[in-house]
Amino acid sequence: MNELLIIADWQDRIGYFVTNPGIMISDFAELLSFVFGLIYWNKFKQTPIRWFILFLGYNFFNEMAALAYYVSGLSNNNTIFYNVHQVIYFSVHFYIFYKYLIRKRLKLAVVLFYSVWSLSFVYQLFIKNLVLEYALFSTVLGDFLTMISVLFVFIEVINASTISKLQDNMIIYLGLGLLVYLVISIPTSVTSFVGWEKIGKDTGPRMEFYQILRNVGTFAGALMYFIFAYGFYRAKAPSMSLTQ
Numbered sequence: 001m002n003e004l005l006i007i008a009d010w011q012d013r014i015g016y017f018v019t020n021p022g023i024m025i026s027d028f029a030e031l032l033s034f035v036f037g038l039i040y041w042n043k044f045k046q047t048p049i050r051w052f053i054l055f056l057g058y059n060f061f062n063e064m065a066a067l068a069y070y071v072s073g074l075s076n077n078n079t080i081f082y083n084v085h086q087v088i089y090f091s092v093h094f095y096i097f098y099k100y101l102i103r104k105r106l107k108l109a110v111v112l113f114y115s116v117w118s119l120s121f122v123y124q125l126f127i128k129n130l131v132l133e134y135a136l137f138s139t140v141l142g143d144f145l146t147m148i149s150v151l152f153v154f155i156e157v158i159n160a161s162t163i164s165k166l167q168d169n170m171i172i173y174l175g176l177g178l179l180v181y182l183v184i185s186i187p188t189s190v191t192s193f194v195g196w197e198k199i200g201k202d203t204g205p206r207m208e209f210y211q212i213l214r215n216v217g218t219f220a221g222a223l224m225y226f227i228f229a230y231g232f233y234r235a236k237a238p239s240m241s242l243t244q
Contacts, residue, residue, distance in 0.1 A: 025218075037052070043237040048099040053232075089142075094114040120137060168234070168235055173227055184216060184217060184220035188214070
């Protein structure tokens with residue numbers, strides 16, 4: 001009897017993912033962006049973008065590990081995978097923004113942003129059990145600071161390049177993908193995350209509303225990864241190196 005219950009539970013857990021087109025498309029887009037990054041690795045291997053490509057690989061395999069951990073029934077909570085992911089995510093992105101910026105004031109601003117985010121994350125280590133609880137505050141704060149950093153990079157790149165050359169710069173595609181995702185994801189994620197906790201096991205219209213919000217955020221994520229993949233294909237090898 002217990003074995004049958006475990007099998008049924010496993011089937012229910014995996015069924016939620018394989019029957020959700022948003023999750024399937026998003027996972028495919030994540031993998032595709034990483035594969036394209038590897039295909040065009042030689043374009044970017046001497047630039048900070050190489051760390052972004054490696055991050056995309058980690059990003060996909062972390063997603064698969066979190067899924068396997070949940071589906072296997074080892075736990076009903078795989079939050080720890082996403083909290084660790086948050087540390088690597090913001091570290092990589094702020095590093096890339098810092099390397100691409102030229103003005104000292106903007107570079108210092110990015111360092112300040114990263115420091116503020118780091119303090120917010122450390123603060124949550126003391127007030128939450130981040131093995132079980134999602135670090136929502138530092139995620140939202142980091143996302144806002146990331147958007148500002150992207151705008152800094154856009155301002156410098158646009159001022160230093162002709163319009164025809166912008167399409168050759170991978171940082172434009174990286175920033176565009178992030179902006180598209182974050183503008184949609186921040187409000188939908190906060191609303192659905194907070195609302196989901198409040199409604200508990202309610203299966204009525206409110207649950208459907210929050211599921212729609214989550215799906216919107218998931219499709220926005222897929223679009224972001226498709227933009228990254230196209231950027232790896234379209235962009236030319238940048239002139240800057242890791243020593244700059």
